[in-house]
Amino acid sequence: MSQDNLYFIHMTDTHIKAPGQKNLLNLDMTAKLRAVFAQVKTLSVKPAFFVISGDLAHEGDTADYQHLRAVLDEETADFNAPVFVALGNHDHRGPFREGYLGQTPEETAYYFEQTIDGLRLIVLDTEISSEGEKVEGRLDAEQLTWLKSVLATPAERGTILVLHHPALPNALRLLDDHLLTNPDDLAEAIRDTDVIGLLSGHIHFSSVGSFHGVPSAALAGVAFNLDPTTATSMRFMDSSGFNLGMVRDHHMIVQPMMLPGEHREVFRWEVDSALKPVAEQPVAIPDELQA
Numbered sequence: 001m002s003q004d005n006l007y008f009i010h011m012t013d014t015h016i017k018a019p020g021q022k023n024l025l026n027l028d029m030t031a032k033l034r035a036v037f038a039q040v041k042t043l044s045v046k047p048a049f050f051v052i053s054g055d056l057a058h059e060g061d062t063a064d065y066q067h068l069r070a071v072l073d074e075e076t077a078d079f080n081a082p083v084f085v086a087l088g089n090h091d092h093r094g095p096f097r098e099g100y101l102g103q104t105p106e107e108t109a110y111y112f113e114q115t116i117d118g119l120r121l122i123v124l125d126t127e128i129s130s131e132g133e134k135v136e137g138r139l140d141a142e143q144l145t146w147l148k149s150v151l152a153t154p155a156e157r158g159t160i161l162v163l164h165h166p167a168l169p170n171a172l173r174l175l176d177d178h179l180l181t182n183p184d185d186l187a188e189a190i191r192d193t194d195v196i197g198l199l200s201g202h203i204h205f206s207s208v209g210s211f212h213g214v215p216s217a218a219l220a221g222v223a224f225n226l227d228p229t230t231a232t233s234m235r236f237m238d239s240s241g242f243n244l245g246m247v248r249d250h251h252m253i254v255q256p257m258m259l260p261g262e263h264r265e266v267f268r269w270e271v272d273s274a275l276k277p278v279a280e281q282p283v284a285i286p287d288e289l290q291a
């Protein structure tokens with residue numbers, strides 16, 4: 001018998017800051033996050049849950065996470081749907097645990113599983129925090145072992161994995177140094193399991209592919225987006241995206257949505273090698289603008 005549709009909202013890269021602090025590119029990330037929720041409220045379907053795939057905060061201070069939690073609690077009150085979050089390279093585990101979870105500020109990796117109406121969501125932590133600020137990601141051995149043990153038992157509707165760093169490169173090979181560095185380990189962990197999709201962020205534009213037969217989507221950010229207009233520049237855009245997800249009969253469908261707006265250019269990064277693979281031509285994005 002065919003299953004009912006289960007809907008969810010995937011957001012990524014909110015890069016939020018507590019009130020009173022200067023925002024990246026002078027954009028109001030809190031207003032942008034609230035605008036996404038306002039748009040979601042206009043949809044004809046109701047999400048069973050929300051998930052945010054990392055770079056929750058830009059600086060990752062405890063106050064940023066307290067602020068994010070307050071905004072999310074307020075914005076989701078009308079939905080009666082939980083919010084799940086993953087950590088990205090801009091996040092800091094200790095302040096996140098203290099400010100968002102109300103726990104002691106431990107630096108341990110933040111990963112978990114949760115089943116919603118038969119769909120299993122597995123949130124992974126691909127941040128490489130022990131080695132300082134890194135744009136690439138990695139799944140450590142402990143998480144991989146845990147992941148395999150969880151996936152040994154299938155879920156009724158299948159499983160979606162959420163990880164900040166994409167497992168796949170994009171077609172233009174932009175930001176090749178921003179990917180998961182051990183995708184083969186992930187492929188091994190999910191082989192012959194019930195995983196029906198991977199959701200990522202980090203690159204701030206949409207790129208969709210098949211990862212060993214599983215749909216993998218890295219999607220537009222809430223805070224800002226990147227537009228590779230020409231071979232010699234990349235534009236930082238004041239735009240916000242989110243994604244309407246649907247699960248039915250062990251299929252995941254993700255529909256990218258952009259908020260109405262000007263899609264205004266707020267910064268242009270000129271670089272001769274913008275579209276060449278990093279392996280050929282190392283590129284340097286200013287630290288402040290790292291995704």
Ligand SMILES: [Fe+2]
Pocket residue numbers: 055088089090164201202203291
């Ligand atoms: Fe990121």
Ligand SMILES: [Fe+2]
Pocket residue numbers: 013015055088202203204221290291
């Ligand atoms: Fe980001």
